[in-house]
Amino acid sequence: MPRSWGLFLALLCIISHSTAQDCESLVTCTDCITKNSSCSWCNDPSVFNRLASQFNSQLEPIGLCRRADLLSSSLGGCSNVVNPMGTIDKEDTLNSSDPTVTPQLVSLSLRPGLPQSFNISVSPPSSISVDMYILMDLSFTMRDDLQNLRMFSDELVRQMQNLTDEFRIGFGSFIDKPVSPFIDRNTNFSCAADYPAVAENDCEYTYAFRHRLDLTDNVDTFKTELANAKISGSVDQPEALLDALLQVAACQSEIGWRDVEDARRLVLVLTDGDYHMALDGKLAGLREQPDGKCHLDPTTKIYNQASLVDYPTSTMIAEMLNDQRIIPIFAVAKSVTEVYNQLSEIIRSAFVGEISANADNLLELIRNQYIQLSSTIVPVINGLDAIPELTMTAMPLNNCSNGTLISGDTCTNVMHPNTVQYGVSLELSSDYCKRSLTGRETHLLNIQFIGFGDVIVNVSGICSCGCEKEQVTSSPVCSSIGTYECSTCICPSNRNGPICQCPATAVGGGGCTTSSNSTKICSGRGSCVCNRCECNRAPNGQTYQGQFCECDPTLCPSGVHESGRVLPCSGHGVCGCDGICRCGEGFSGANCGCTSDTDSCVAPANRNTGELCSGSGQCTCGTCLCSDYSVRFGLYCEECSVCARSCSFLSSCVRCHIEQNCPSSCNHVSIVSPNEHNNTDEELRTCSITEDNCEVTYQVGVYVLGTERNIMVIFDETQSDINDWSAGCSSAFPIFVIPLVVTIGIILLAIIVIALWVAMKYLIEYLEFRAWKKSQEDELWNTSGDNPLFVDPTTSHINPKYRPRTTVQVVGGGDD
Structure with a gap:
């Protein structure tokens, strides 16, 4: 026993610790109250300011959500705690001064994950008014039942009047759809041809449903309608019961139902056959679904849409009967009892009784079924389909108050004045708050206690703290970036930190201390910013390395970088905390100063062949190491001291x-x-x-x-003595002669050029003078005819009539 208690306590501690951690991980007030019902929120700005200054280096936002019993102690006090528990408001009398069900109206606000409950009292009334509509199958096989009902009609009404304060009765009948293949067209829609023993005037044409008598307290009228009722026929065994029930529920005024507050509504179904279901109408080509409205012919009161639309679904009938608070009682033959028991599982308000073979127990069956439904309390919760996130149950609390508990939530044999207490429990899941605002409006539910009354339940969810309405966008408290809401900062996706001071790229910091019990921030070599260490510079100008600035770059060997600066690891590697350089790709050596690139060891003349160090050395760290420095030298080992290629080197x-x-x-x-x-x-x-x-x-x-x-x-062979420079030595040409000859040559060339220029100029001037002199001579008057401009002033005239002996010559151009 002690060991079991120890395990239980250990498990309890684990669960408690897990719950506390779950609360602390929630960083907004809305999440705090909707995702965990054991959490509460501290809406205290002073607490936030204190925590923000204390944890300003971390990346995570500051959550003010804590387990309710730990909030004050874990945050050092809080002046404004948000911990909604939900509310329940009840109203006992709504539609009746003497209700059988109380309360009749309940309004609840539910916090997700936090169950709420209330009790409902249900008391069978001492007396009640009843509207009973008898819906009878008038196919040929029900002829005996029709006759028995005619005989027992007076007794039926009398017994029902004894059981109720005010009793009204109505009458309708059903057969089947008047379309093939459900009826035989060759019989002209009549049963007389199929059943010769039946007189023609005792048969009528087939119909799906016919309303025969409005609800009335006049027994004689009811008896008259029963006497006038005629049987009919159909081809198959199932009948159009669902068509009939649809019209019974839809035709409120035509049938004459009283308000549910004034009378209990019953429909007594008498049949010995099965019923057609939805989609059976496709056999007759009927594909359209019924619209759930009343369609009775004003004259014949026959359902006039039967040959146009398919049969309704049993679910549709259940909903319509439930909406109109109509309780069906199925009095059926033994052969189809199981069929209607299955239907009653869909129509929860239904009761099923078995008719004997000769229908002689019809009156007793109706009486017993009514007594059973009057003492049976069945809760039906309507409207839950609209709120799948809501779990709701209604269960009896006091063992049905001397009644009998059946099927979990149903009490039977509850007699007046006993009262049954039902406990109603509701719980809303956190998924409810994921809905849009319009989807979170107040929802109307209904708990129907069949035959007794209803309880209206208004449910709303608590999905906010209320302080969200006072939010401040781009608040200075949140670095003018985030939204200040409910005493905390809500940062955009690109920012982090308690006051949105850190960029989102800082995500992933591992803290600023080497262990949880260490108090030395960043190894004393840096500062903690956004949950990461920003390291200082070491004495050599380099930055301390490592997550916690624990690595000293001065411990690693240095080298000359390409920029000419002396850097740890030559700037080509990372200085490890052990003082060893971790070289980058392409570099090696203790200080990472050795490059693996060999391009610098290839002489320009060997670029095409790629020969390293002219074939006379090794390329080490990008530099040629000649194989024999006494012989080979040069940047690429291209020079050779013994290769007879360097006269200057040997001189x-x-x-x-x-x-x-x-x-x-x-x-x-x-x-x-x-x-x-x-x-x-x-x-x-x-x-x-x-x-x-x-x-x-x-x-x-x-x-x-x-x-x-x-x-x-x-x-040379002529130089027998190397010390005798004159032997075989030719005199050197005087060097000064060369510039002298060049100078003289230049001067002579200049004289020649000048002389040619002077001669050319003289020749040009001489030719121009000759041309001018000739032009002067050509301008003189030339009477000899050499001048082309000269005109002779002498003219001659001859008179054709006068013939002088001599010609007179006139000089000077005078008159004749």
């Missing part, structure tokens, strides 16, 4: 050998005679040295001596 060694004063660096250079160069492994190259205007030429080659390669210098 100092040749001079020192001539002067016989050589350093050790020239030991690899030897001067040999011409006949000793046979063992060279490279072609000879000719070089020269100029000394005192004397040029000495020699040849350079390489000879192999063992494993060593040495340079040999071979002088």
Whole structure:
């Protein structure tokens, strides 16, 4: 026993701790009161301001939601606690001064997850008025039942009048739809052809439903209608009962139903057959569904839509009967009792009784069924389909007050003046608050106690704290970005932090201390901002690294970066907390200064082939390391001191050998005679040295001596003594002569150019003078005819009638 109690207490502690954590994770007042009914919200600005300054470095918003019993202690007090518990308002008398069901109106506001309950008292009345409508199957097989009803009609009315204060009775009948294949067209819609023993005047045409008598207290009228009723026929066994019930429920004024507050409504169904269901009408091509309205022919009172629409569904009939508070009593043959028991599961207000083979128990059955329904309390909750988030039950509390409890919520054999207490429990899930505002309006429910009365229940959900109405958008309290609501900041999606001070990119910070019990923020090397450490700079100018600034960049070796700056790990890696550089891709070495890129080791002349270090070295860290520095040198190891390719490099060694004063660096250079160069492994190259205007030429080659390669210098054969510079030495051409010759040449060229220019100018002037002189001569008058402008002033005239002996010449142009 003690061990069991220990396990129970441990489990209770775990659940309590989990609930407390669930509350603390809710950061808005709305979520706090709708997602966990054990939580409450602190709407105290002073508490928020204190927590915001205390936790300003964290990313998470500050939630003021706590478990109700821990709120004050966990937040250090709160002056305004939001913890709605819901409300219940009841009104006992609404439609009657002496109700059998109280209260008749209940209004509730429900907090999601927090159940509410209230009690309802149901008392069978001492007396009640009844409207009974007898709905009879008048197919041929019911002819005996019709005859018995005629015989028992007086007794039926008398007994019902004894059981009630005021009794009214009505009468209607049903058969089947007057369309094929439900009737035989060859019989002209009559049963006389099918049943020869029946006289023609005792049969009538088939119909689905016919209203014969309005509800009345006149027994003689009822007896007359029973006497005038005739049977009819149909082809199949099921009948149009659902069509008939639909019209009984829909035709309120035509049938004459009294208000439900004034009388109990009963419909007594007498039949020995099954009923047609929805979709059976498709056999006759009837696809349209009934509209649930009254369609009685004004003259014949026959349902005139039967041959136009399909049969209604049993669910539709159940809803219409329930809406009109009509209680059906099915008095049926034994063969179909199970069928109507199943129908009563859909129509919860229905009662089912069995008619004997000869229908002699009809009167007793009706009486017993009425007594049973008058003492049976069945709660039916209507309207729950509109609120699937609501769970609602109505259960008897006091063992049905000396009655009998059946089927969980139904009490029977409850007699006046006993009262049954029903406990009604309601609980709203948090999903309800996900609805839109229009979907969260007050919902009207109804608890119907069949035959006794109704309770109207108005339900509304609590989905807000009320303080949301005072929200301030872009509040200065929330960094002028978030919304200040119910003493907390609600940040947009791109911001975080208690007062929306952190960008959303800061999500994922792991805190600013190395452990929960550590008090050293960011290892003492930085500041905590938005739940992350912002590290300071180390003495070498670099920033401390690591989640908690625990890594010191001064512990790692440094190197020269391409920018020329000296950086830890050469700027190509991360300094680990162990003082070891973690190099980035393409770099290696202790300080990450060694690049794996080999492009810098390829000489420009070898770009096409990609040969590294001219084939005479290794590319290490992007730099050529020549294989033999005494032989190969240069940035790409392209220079060769022993390859007979560098005269300038050898000139100092040749001079020192001539002067016989050589350093050790020239030991690899030897001067040999011409006949000793046979063992060279490279072609000879000719070089020269100029000394005192004397040029000495020699040849350079390489000879192999063992494993060593040495340079040999071979002088010209005419130079038997290398110390004798004049031997074989040709005089050097005077250098000063060259500029002198060039100067003289330039001067002569200038004189020639000037002379040609002067001569050309003189020639041009001479030719221009000759042309001018000639033009002057051409301007003189020329009487000899040379002048083309000269005109002779002498004219001659001859008289054709006068023939002088001599011609007179007139000079000067005078008159004749």
